[in-house]
Amino acid sequence: MWESLPEFGTGVLYAVLVSAAYTFAVSIAAGRSRPRLLQSARLGAYGTTALVMLGVVLLAYAFITHDFRIRYIARYSDRSMTTPYLFTALWGGQDGSLLWWLFLLSAYIAACVRWLEGKYRSLQPYIIATLMVIVAFFAVLMLYSANPFETSIAGARVDGEGLNPLLRNYYMIIHPPSLYMGFVGCSIPFAFAIAALVTGRLDSEWIVAVRKWMLFAWMFLSVGNALGMKWAYEELGWGGYWAWDPVENAACLPWFTATVYIHSTMIQERRNTLKVWNVVLICITFFLTIFGTFLTRSGLISSVHSFAKSDIGAYFVGFMVLIVATCTGLITWRLPQLRAQGRIESVLSREAAFVVNNWALLGGCTFIAVATTWPLFTEFFQGQQAMVGPPFYNRWMTPVGLLILALMAMAPLFGWRKTSGVSLKRAFRLPSAVMLSVVALHLAFGTRLGFPAYVLDPPTYRGIIGTVVQQLSAITPLITVAFVSFNFAVVYQEFQRGVRARRKNAAEGFFEALGMLVKKSRRRYGGYIVHLGIGLMYLGFCGKAWELEQEASLLPTETAEVGGYKLTYRGSRREVDQEKQMIFADLDVERNGRALSQVHPAKFIYNQNGMAPTTEVAQINGLRDDLYVVMGSIDPESKRATFRIHVNPLVAFIWIGVLILMCGSFVSLWPEVSLREVSAWSYVRATAGVTSGVMFAIILASAPAAAIENDRDVLSRQALAQEARARALPSAVAEPSGPESGATGKSFIAAQGVSTWSGLSILGGLMVGAAVAWAGRSRREASQLES
């Protein structure tokens, strides 16, 4: 088999296409007139999934064995790469990432088909059929335009080109899979929507099922975007985490529409209205995932993320046209059944607040979509591309973001249908008092603490509009802090009122009441926890208003001071390993007269052809702020070095917020146990499922620790090197070091360790989950036999 691996791999892709087409046909037959064929369709879906997995395993095998006959392997790996990065290369380039996309989609399909057993009988055939169409599209795409198993015309090389060094980062290992999980996850709600439209089963029940899938995808979209931010912050060295790059924007567009859907579906559940709206939202979200992929891969808009230009854009355009035509046709056909049976009765109701929030979120989404595709419009009408930069986005998205924050904070205070003035006054009392107190404190002590409430930036525009925008922008920090405090108070109040109600009715202790409250209403309180996380993230974003930046050109022993930090430049050094030269600058850092640490910003010059030197950022992370040092250039003669020093306040709150958001999502996703399954086993199964989820969360959460560990290894080595230099042992520093002894080698070893641990954790979790599920299944079969 391994003698003709490329041909076999291509054959597997053909088999995927055939199997998907077969399953599609059987599903349609099962849906139309032969329900017993459903089992065949389900097995066909599993079989297609297995074939896709086989394709991924073959590509992984080709990477591990350095099969440089395959063009993709030769382009994205080399013999020096360690195993974790060889696996990362699976999604490091266009062809492989499409296969990886298909693999994740297949995993979703298998999970969905398994979950559908015994549920939604009339929808199942069409759900499977829709998913098979998506599988078939990606199979066609790979077979005819981006085949990861295609061989090089020139034959096998001795060694490959290697993975882009910028992608050799821990966060880059987990960022694309997380984001893809989010993107691909939107296919399941879409398949449900198409099935509901085809069958006419447009009641509210299917939408309940879809909500969990959408929430799952939404969580991964959030985490994926956050990991991308973390990677950009650590690796790109421009001092920020979000640059409004077209690909970043494309990744956040479905996040907006998914957020809108998660909220508006509640209105349909409670009030039996907004049916068209919800179906449209699901379709738009799926469309945006494909559109985002199209933007990333077609090379239509220039971006730092873009894959190489290729002809796959035409395929995507065709698929997008198919999606739009199908959705429009089906929705128009079912419009009479989608008419609302309820209506929004009062503006002082939760549904009204949700609708306004929907419009704010969609407004933001539309703004970003138009601004992102603006170069295409200008090229079409004016003949040349005109881009809009980050200041434009920051200026106009800030008010939209604040409106969303305010509505998010206030919505839980309203009841469904209508809220009386008395209830509303009572609900707003505590959060308003907290907000006003925080505003007063901010005004009084903000400047003294380094977080002034009023920050005046230079005007972006001329005239009165410019002045108005400038003044509004100046009070943004104060408004953000006010709304965030209001949001926290609302979440606290919701928990407190719920606990009080339970204690009153059931005579429970505080913690028992709190536990039962969350247990009995997981979706609601999980959502409040998510709101808490998003509030913290807003606080982190707000920190940008207080950031400090300074350029410094220093000779050894000279110092620079920024925001309470004093940096003393000690000198530079050069290290070499198998794949690159590393130029380090060593700086001592003091804060308020106390020695804090050392930082070592660097430039890495890779041996890889055509690769520009990379910037390696040095950071000291804290809850209050991050010290972020970037080396610009260094003069080998005089040792004069230029630095860009940033003090970025409150950035840590973004990452903490994401972790809290994940916790809230897990609480919401915790499976409901049906009455039929009330037994110890059902809880055990649920626990196993959530344990796997929590393990994943721990893996993600431990990423910073791993990164810090890597940094610590690098730092300790550098400290040793410095010590050796101080003892006049220059060879210890100047001697070229192999990958196992150099800083990068350490990082690789640590990354491998983390990867092994992660792999073992996942394997362990899956085995425990499978064993428990098996036992639970036997128990369930026994109960069914008994009944």
Add this chain to the structure above:
Amino acid sequence: MALPRPLHHIAAHARWLYPLVVVVLASILGHFLGLGLGLLIVGGGVLGASIWLIWSSLQGLGGNVPLTLEEALSLGAPSAEEEQKRSVLRALKDLEYERAVGKINEEDYAALAQHYRSEAKRLLRAVDKDLGPERERAERILAERMARGSAASAKRDEAAAAAVVAGDNAVPNVAVPNTEADWDSDTANDDVSEPAPLKSPTSNTAQ
């Protein structure tokens, strides 16, 4: 053709045992003999699984594969009314919560609760009506089976009495009832039969 009982058991457990064996084998050999070999074993395992799954799917097309109990049950998925009933009950639960935390006044609570309860009653009636023929059919099958059981029991008593009268110590040629085995064989036979007309709109046209 139904599988012999031991094979049936193995087949039932294969869906869990097979991946477990492949993963364990791949982990052990991959660890000691190289990751490449481990991946090849996983690939081989996945290839085997995909062939088996697609073959099973193709067999199902002819309708000559018996449905398992679980599969048959999955065909009897909840009807639209049952699913709507759950939705209404959930709305009632939410309403109780809103009232408990004081987000809804008594007047609105009463109106909404009344609305949801009447909706729930309507759906329960609809579900009951749908299930009526099924219940009658189940009762009829049960009655037939019980009648068959008592006839077999009488026959067995007669045979035993005859054996005693003839002074023959040989075991009478009548199957000793084994509840579990009987249940299995019965279900195996029943599995092949057509599924009953079901509640979902499309399921009453079973082939």
